[in-house]
Amino acid sequence: MDCASNPSASAGPWDRVLQRLREEIGEEKFTSWFARMDLDALTADVVRLSVPTRFLKSWIQENYLPRITDIWAEETGARRRVDLAVRNAFARPVALKASAPREVVSERTERPVESKPAPRVSEARGEVREMVPTGGDVASGSPLDPRLTFESFVVGKSNSLAFAAARKVAETPAGAAPVYNPLYLHAAVGLGKTHLLQAVARAGAARGRRTTYLTAERFMYGFVSALKSHSAIAFKDTLRTIDTLVIDDLQFLKGNNLQQEFCHTLNALLDGGRQVVLAADCLPGELEHLDERVRSRLAGGLVVELAPLEEDLRLEILKARYQTLAEQHQGFAVPAPVLEFLARSVGQSGRDLDGALNKLLAFNQLTGEPVTLDMAENAVKDLIRPTDPKRVRVDDILRVVAKHYNVSRADLLSQRRTATVVKPRQIAMYLAKTLTLRSLPEIGRRFGGRDHTTVLHAVRKIDGLVATDRALADEIEVLKRLTLES
Numbered sequence: 396m397d398c399a400s401n402p403s404a405s406a407g408p409w410d411r412v413l414q415r416l417r418e419e420i421g422e423e424k425f426t427s428w429f430a431r432m433d434l435d436a437l438t439a440d441v442v443r444l445s446v447p448t449r450f451l452k453s454w455i456q457e458n459y460l461p462r463i464t465d466i467w468a469e470e471t472g473a474r475r476r477v478d479l480a481v482r483n484a485f486a487r488p489v490a491l492k493a494s495a496p497r498e499v500v501s502e503r504t505e506r507p508v509e510s511k512p513a514p515r516v517s518e519a520r521g522e523v524r525e526m527v528p529t530g531g532d533v534a535s536g537s538p539l540d541p542r543l544t545f546e547s548f549v550v551g552k553s554n555s556l557a558f559a560a561a562r563k564v565a566e567t568p569a570g571a572a573p574v575y576n577p578l579y580l581h582a583a584v585g586l587g588k589t590h591l592l593q594a595v596a597r598a599g600a601a602r603g604r605r606t607t608y609l610t611a612e613r614f615m616y617g618f619v620s621a622l623k624s625h626s627a628i629a630f631k632d633t634l635r636t637i638d639t640l641v642i643d644d645l646q647f648l649k650g651n652n653l654q655q656e657f658c659h660t661l662n663a664l665l666d667g668g669r670q671v672v673l674a675a676d677c678l679p680g681e682l683e684h685l686d687e688r689v690r691s692r693l694a695g696g697l698v699v700e701l702a703p704l705e706e707d708l709r710l711e712i713l714k715a716r717y718q719t720l721a722e723q724h725q726g727f728a729v730p731a732p733v734l735e736f737l738a739r740s741v742g743q744s745g746r747d748l749d750g751a752l753n754k755l756l757a758f759n760q761l762t763g764e765p766v767t768l769d770m771a772e773n774a775v776k777d778l779i780r781p782t783d784p785k786r787v788r789v790d791d792i793l794r795v796v797a798k799h800y801n802v803s804r805a806d807l808l809s810q811r812r813t814a815t816v817v818k819p820r821q822i823a824m825y826l827a828k829t830l831t832l833r834s835l836p837e838i839g840r841r842f843g844g845r846d847h848t849t850v851l852h853a854v855r856k857i858d859g860l861v862a863t864d865r866a867l868a869d870e871i872e873v874l875k876r877l878t879l880e881s
Contacts (some may be wrong), residue, residue, distance in 0.1 A: 399688040412470055416429060421834030426746070427647075428459065429455075432444055433445050439475075442477045444477060444478065446479065447482060448482050451538070456479055494871065506636075516527050522762045537613045543597075545558075545562055547590075549708065549711045549712045551708030552702075552705055553704055553708060554708070557580050557699045557701045560697055561580070561591040562594075563575065564639075565595045566598065567599075567602075569638060575698075577670075578673070578696060579696055579697065580673070580675075580701060582676070582701035583743070583832065585744025585746035586702075586704065586745065587701050587745065588643065588674040588701060591674075592641050592672060595641055596608035605637045606623055606640050607637050608643070609641070609643070611642060615650065618656060631660065634809065635660060640660070640664055640669065640672070644674070644675065645673050645685075646675045654684070658686055665692070673693065676692075676791075677789075678698065678790075679698060681788075681789070681790050684840070702742065703743055707738075711738055712748055713748050716749060717752060721758060726757060727756055727760075729752070729755060729766050730767070733769055737752070754774045754775050755770075755774055758774045768866075789831060792823050792827050792830065799874060800815075802816055806820075807819060820853070820855075825853060825857035825858065825871070826878060828850065830874070835847035835851055835854075838850045857871070
């Protein structure tokens with residue numbers, strides 16, 4: 396069989412390429428840039444990949460395509476040209492309910508054909524807008540996934556408050572005063588932040604609110620591009636005339652000029668009675684790279700955490716995702732005991748659950764073996780979590796280590812290189828890697844914006860010392876206990 400007509404035949408090497416990218420750049424950046432990249436075809440000379448938007452294509456080509464090419468060659472032993480194309484997001488089936496609102500898209504080339512005439516501009520004030528480099532037409536936003544609506548969000552104890560707050564914000568009619576302003580959602584990867592933010596953007600636009608949805612990286616890209624094209628004033632003015640600004644992955648906002656512009660934009664919108672909704676992977680006070688005044692203003696709104704998914708919620712999510720897969724793949728059947736096993740045993744997030752179901756689908760389609768409990772246990776054995784550890788925050792580690800070594804938190808995050816600070820800092824980095832699920836780049840960012848290689852050096856150094864220095868090993872065990880008990 397020609398692999399060009401059957402991309403799934405090469406799923407093994409492609410999965411390994413993606414896994415290596417995930418390890419190199421960290422979970423959050425991987426999710427931002429590669430979660431929607433697909434392997435479309437494979438020939439003897441070319442690997443054909445696709446992404447849903449021109450922006451993703453441009454960014455990946457400029458920053459990652461050579462690395463993808465190298466990793467593919469290393470994993471397969473054959474060097475092929477890697478081509479990246481933009482696919483039509485509406486050519487693929489998506490799970491939308493019949494009652495879903497009219498589609499609001501952010502890429503003009505991806506606008507679906509509608510069965511009824513488009514409304515006149517005066518009748519369609521609500522829109523979701525996307526950042527573009529020029530200031531004269533700031534009329535688009537970061538791509539919206541049509542599946543991420545309030546209707547498709549599965550609610551449980553861990554996320555019910557965040558869901559209710561997001562829906563309340565989205566249902567505020569145009570012209571009314573904002574509520575919970577700003578609304579700030581925070582959670583670990585894969586717990587539903589992006590889902591709720593995109594749902595807010597879509598529902599707000601459907602109610603006539605001018606809405607802009609952006610990732611922090613897209614905000615940075617748009618601002619830098621506007622500076623280069625001498626349209627920064629138009630860029631800023633357009634942002635400040637919207638009704639609702641929605642920004643995702645705020646932890647990635649870097650650079651003094653960008654932070655200053657974000658601060659001005661945030662103040663202008665809040666002072667002008669406009670709604671702001673944001674999400675990050677930590678509390679506002681833990682965004683060390685942002686100005687203290689900005690953190691204070693973020694904390695002054697409604698701050699809501701999406702907690703780790705409880706087992707009942709994981710099961711409901713699995714049922715919903717399985718139903719979608721079963722509609723798309725005839726003959727794919729997962730018995731209820733298998734879904735219960737996955738809910739009980741797999742992962743910490745919705746993405747972990749997606750990965751488990753996709754593995755079952757791959758095993759079922761590639762081997763013809765029906766999905767049973769024994770088959771599932773074998774297929775997802777690498778995804779099974781050994782325990783549900785206490786969620787430790789980097790902030791907890793910094794506090795415990797600073798107190799134990801009689802240094803300040805500011806010292807640990809500073810660039811000081813004295814011995815009295817370097818050793819505690821390296822131990823804190825080691826504990827962050829050992830006790831949290833954060834990637835090396837994330838840890839480096841939390842330690843004063845350091846590179847991931849600095850964190851890796853610290854982890855390896857302390858790991859080596861622990862193996863030979865009994866006193867240090869005991870000391871670190873005490874710090875672990877203190878952190879877990881804090």
